[in-house]
Amino acid sequence: MDDIRFAVLGTGGIGRRTLEVAQYKDGLTPVAACDRNGVAVDHDGLDVEELLAATEGNIASGPTDDGVETDGGASRDAGGASADDAAGGATGSVKQTGDGAGIVASEQGEPTETPIDDVISESDGIDAVVLALPNLEHDFIPRVAERFAAADYEGVLVDVLKRSRVIGMLDDREETLVDAGITFVCGAGATPGVLTGAAALAAQSFVEVESVEIRWGVGLKSGYEDNRGTVREDIAHLDGYDMERARELSEAEIEALVTDRDGVLEFHDMEHADDVLLERAGICDADDVTVGGVLDVRSDKKPVTTTVRVTGRTFDGERGTNTFQLDDATSMEANVNGPALGYVKAAVRRNRTGDYGVFGPAELMPGF
Amino acid sequence: MDDIRFAVLGTGGIGRRTLEVAQYKDGLTPVAACDRNGVAVDHDGLDVEELLAATEGNIASGPTDDGVETDGGASRDAGGASADDAAGGATGSVKQTGDGAGIVASEQGEPTETPIDDVISESDGIDAVVLALPNLEHDFIPRVAERFAAADYEGVLVDVLKRSRVIGMLDDREETLVDAGITFVCGAGATPGVLTGAAALAAQSFVEVESVEIRWGVGLKSGYEDNRGTVREDIAHLDGYDMERARELSEAEIEALVTDRDGVLEFHDMEHADDVLLERAGICDADDVTVGGVLDVRSDKKPVTTTVRVTGRTFDGERGTNTFQLDDATSMEANVNGPALGYVKAAVRRNRTGDYGVFGPAELMPGF
Structure with a gap:
């Protein structure tokens, strides 16, 4: 090219x-x-x-x-x-x-x-x-x-x-x-980028995909000051919060929220574009995609290993889960x-x- | 399309x-x-x-x-x-x-x-x-x-x-x-197909790929009779064999060779197209790619889990290994x-x- x-x-x-x-x-x-x-x-x-x-x-x-x-x-x-x-x-x-x-x-x-x-x-x-x-x-x-x-x-x-x-x-x-x-x-x-790409690849063993589970880990200690916007955006995904409420939080309120959780924010069933993007690509239904993650703003170490698991049924009737993992040493950047x-x-x-x-x-x- | x-x-x-x-x-x-x-x-x-x-x-x-x-x-x-x-x-x-x-x-x-x-x-x-x-x-x-x-x-x-x-x-x-x-x-x-594709994806975290290690496992019991050609081809990759020698083996000689190894053939440093194909794609040098595998002709269960490991250096100076694994339940077919x-x-x-x-x-x- x-x-x-x-x-x-x-x-x-x-x-x-x-x-x-x-x-x-x-x-x-x-x-x-x-x-x-x-x-x-x-x-x-x-x-x-x-x-x-x-x-x-x-x-x-x-x-x-x-x-x-x-x-x-x-x-x-x-x-x-x-x-x-x-x-x-x-x-x-x-x-x-x-x-x-x-x-x-x-x-x-x-x-x-x-x-x-x-x-x-x-x-x-x-x-x-x-x-x-x-x-x-x-x-x-x-x-x-x-x-x-x-x-x-x-x-x-x-x-x-x-x-x-x-x-x-x-x-x-x-x-x-x-x-x-x-x-x-x-x-x-x-994410969605590389992780939905991995899901698309991992799905190729299967004629029917049952679920795609994306779980990311991010350690932010050294980048926390530079990533307050990301943290605020993530807060919108916490139970009881939405984008509007997250945007209205003061810096002090965010600090308190983070302190309350010992610096670790855990997310389940996020509104994350992975689901619609995988459906667009014909890999599975958006409903079959689950996205969650753990953000630790007090440690550079990832609290969980970023992993994509694709579970499906093969043409010959077996059921399996293919897996893609990013090394904890690879930064989100x-x-x-x-x-x-x-x-x-x-x-x-x-x-x-x-x-x-x-x-x-x-x-x-x-x-x- | x-x-x-x-x-x-x-x-x-x-x-x-x-x-x-x-x-x-x-x-x-x-x-x-x-x-x-x-x-x-x-x-x-x-x-x-x-x-x-x-x-x-x-x-x-x-x-x-x-x-x-x-x-x-x-x-x-x-x-x-x-x-x-x-x-x-x-x-x-x-x-x-x-x-x-x-x-x-x-x-x-x-x-x-x-x-x-x-x-x-x-x-x-x-x-x-x-x-x-x-x-x-x-x-x-x-x-x-x-x-x-x-x-x-x-x-x-x-x-x-x-x-x-x-x-x-x-x-x-x-x-x-x-x-x-x-x-x-x-x-x-x-392999090379999906596994080099996975290697290409896994390499994206890195600005320099140090090694790509591809290791496959195949259980063949139920397909052994149907896969004698594949087994013969694989034998060419064993130490001391080449394509010509493998082709000259009689069925009885292959049987003896397989029996001698209790049905398990293990391969190291195979001449497998993965290396040249990854170099063509600009992922790494062919020399950085290692391909091996284990074939068990007496069991349907894969003797090892098919795994791609890509090790490299990130733009921010870290070193890591990203991993792609196919579930043992997914057949080679x-x-x-x-x-x-x-x-x-x-x-x-x-x-x-x-x-x-x-x-x-x-x-x-x-x-x-």
Whole structure:
């Protein structure tokens, strides 16, 4: 496949690591990046080292008129500063804040009040865009997609979100995306991304899948300060909470809630996009998918090993469970960005053949 | 994706199960099948139930002038009668032999002395061909591919072989395949097929893969009589043996060898296509791949659990091992035919977009 020129919207944890990890992959050239205050474009390829140094400790401090935040804090696997930090105020000690920080501090950066529009205006030379943005409102990412469509962008958009309802919102816009020539991949990070991909593969032994059980473990101690948005989002999945209630919590209330649980938050039956994405891919019914996990904000060690178990019936009448496990030593960051870039490549291939619309990661697996 | 019309060459174990398992999958219509004596073609879709009943216990009894055998006995995961049975004579008690057996016994079958050519002559209406043929000579499957190319077949060819050197022979013919418009997927069964696919996925946590360790277990008791060709092929991988020596063994010598080992054959550092296929897919160097396995011909229970371990270094400096395991209850048959049909779908998608040449299964994974 020819070289892929990609852009990153947001240079928080996910955006920065996307740039970093892409350096290890063949055929991926970063040509544009933006954060809330600035944009950097070089169609011959950005100087990633310089940009990473300039954006280290980036933090969002509220939405711009253009709507862009610095980080993808809405993802399970986001690592950097988060949208909720933005709402709650900057608390980290190493973070750069203010108008002079982030991309504008880079030699390659230019200040702008319309960072997303600036990237869109360069999109003729862009094959794929990684949306490493927060999704404070459920429809924020879908609305960004609409803006690319309105500009007749023909290419790939990838997010690493994890909320089932966002998929529906993207589906509602599918005609618009198809008309423009956009291939949108949603949830391409660790989960749903790599774990639904693993489920699709593990399902191949079976002619009927009975259940897919996804259980993740995340240790966050060293990244807790940088992941308050993720923690807040996760709280919405706890019994008795929802997104609205979680968003209204003060920082102190979150601290109290975390302390009350000795730093360990355990989740059952999460509204996680894995279910709808596996149904889309024809692997099983959404109802057969269970997602849960354990987050320990006081330890770097994963409290449970991230595991996918696919149970089914074989053509010859046996019943079994195939298993995929990520080593505890692989950080959530490692498990987000490698797969996301893999899915970018798969999506560009689809896009170049005229395969437009909304896709889940498991749909990009080999015809399963 | 539109409906895929596929053919099966060979109606031994793999060929028959390909037809059987395809019934559970969406979008796959079997339109042609052949064995050494007969061919069945129906572009509206074969009656699989009737064909399976007619070909039950099929056995090859020597190559025809056309070169077609009844089974894919050369595959690790073949289950039916084998090419080596053909050489050694029919020994099974339930097998149908002779000119009146197999596809010609089906209402849909016609006798022929040129079964492969008969399928080739129908190939305008065929999107994919599963080569469930034995590969007595290393270049048999590559030569079959050449025949399809000579007839300007534009479509997919898939085999489930496992020998590294066959890949090289296919590569030698790549220009011919590309010119015709053929997308050839080699080794699309359980191993290399699904296990290299799992390795490609598991590798996504890492920016550098240090090792891929593939270890398979197969229990063959109930299928031993039907799998003598596979056992003979496996013997070629034992210390002190090679393909030539294994082929020269008499049935009695094989029996003695198996008895000497209490029915358990253990293999280390096999010449297995997994290594070259993972290198092709850019996952790691072929030298970093180790393949071994344990075959128990006296027990249905797998002697070891089939496991893929991928060890690597993450972008953030950690080292870990991700793991994929197939449940012992999933038979090798179940693990061959589901993935093979998945890869057929992926290959047809590639073919329809003009992506021709030789591919390993891991190359059909999402851009990893």
